[in-house]
Amino acid sequence: MRRIGIILALFFATISYAEVYTPEEVPNPKSQGQEYYVSNPDGILSDSTVNWVNGCAARLEQETEVELCVVMLESIGEEDAFDFAYELFQRWGIGKKGKNTGVLILFAGESHDLRIMTGTGIEGVLTDGICSKIMYEEMFPSFREGDYDMGICLGVLAIYDVCTDGETPEELQAVRSVTNRGRYGEEEDEEWFGWSVTERVMIGGAILFVLGLFVLGWIESIKRCPKCHKRKGHEIHRETLEYATYDYDGKARVTYKCKNCGHEFTLEERIPKLVHESRSSGSSRGGGRWSSGGGGSWGGGSTSGGGAGGKW
Ligand SMILES: [Zn+2]
Numbered sequence: 001m002r003r004i005g006i007i008l009a010l011f012f013a014t015i016s017y018a019e020v021y022t023p024e025e026v027p028n029p030k031s032q033g034q035e036y037y038v039s040n041p042d043g044i045l046s047d048s049t050v051n052w053v054n055g056c057a058a059r060l061e062q063e064t065e066v067e068l069c070v071v072m073l074e075s076i077g078e079e080d081a082f083d084f085a086y087e088l089f090q091r092w093g094i095g096k097k098g099k100n101t102g103v104l105i106l107f108a109g110e111s112h113d114l115r116i117m118t119g120t121g122i123e124g125v126l127t128d129g130i131c132s133k134i135m136y137e138e139m140f141p142s143f144r145e146g147d148y149d150m151g152i153c154l155g156v157l158a159i160y161d162v163c164t165d166g167e168t169p170e171e172l173q174a175v176r177s178v179t180n181r182g183r184y185g186e187e188e189d190e191e192w193f194g195w196s197v198t199e200r201v202m203i204g205g206a207i208l209f210v211l212g213l214f215v216l217g218w219i220e221s222i223k224r225c226p227k228c229h230k231r232k233g234h235e236i237h238r239e240t241l242e243y244a245t246y247d248y249d250g251k252a253r254v255t256y257k258c259k260n261c262g263h264e265f266t267l268e269e270r271i272p273k274l275v276h277e278s279r280s281s282g283s284s285r286g287g288g289r290w291s292s293g294g295g296g297s298w299g300g301g302s303t304s305g306g307g308a309g310g311k312w
Helices: 002-015 047-064 081-092 128-144 148-163 170-184 197-220
Strands: 067-073 102-108 113-119 233-242 250-258 264-271 303-311
Touching: 047 067, 047 148, 047 170, 047 197, 067 148, 081 102, 081 113, 081 303, 102 148, 102 303, 113 128, 128 148, 128 303, 148 170, 148 197, 170 197, 233 264
Parallel strands: 067 102
Antiparallel strands: 102 113, 113 303, 233 250, 250 264
């Protein structure tokens, strides 16, 4: 009962208080770290969608230097969506400096405004016409059904497709095949443990990914026998020679026994150095920058206001 009370209280607190943002007030996702691309202060998108978009955008940046930023706001008040997006874009400097490869998706729920704004360096690829098509054909149909998660996922995918010239990885495309099933076939409509179709695909993908890692790890742990050359050497003993630190790899001596011929052999193996909780990896040059805890930044790009806008 108490929990229901809290949920109701939160619910009423939410509906009675739609914060109106100005461009200065929008929380910059980069303040959380370099691997964040989504500003979702009103919780319009589900956590799983935010994670998915962050993953997509990180991958897109690595492959194409395009910096994709998604901003989801309940309200921008009376402000014009173009002006708002333009100011936010310049203020944050989305896109690589000098290359201007930024893309901003601005969503304002109350006024039903959507704006895709492109940096000058990407305008030639992600043309105004293409942006408009992406909005009206990929995003608005889901928005009109109230499925903002799906609309954003489809829009991000479409942008990914255009920027990589159709080279979007299969596992990202999974989201799209499910919408088609949802839209044209009726049977997929029911809820399953209260999860939406999108969430199911994401969770399914995550489970497959983790399983894949386990299988890879398991295969990796079986060594080829130097005597009979069959891949049948299973670990029977492991001794740490040097412990890994944050700065240096460690070393272990591992004894394997071949299940085929019974031969025992030892190998010296590297123990990867320890990694701090937040992802950290060396260089701070170019596309591969990851923050070591809090505080990243956009690349410093600018826009001349290219892209498209509309209302769903
Ligand atoms: Zn053997």
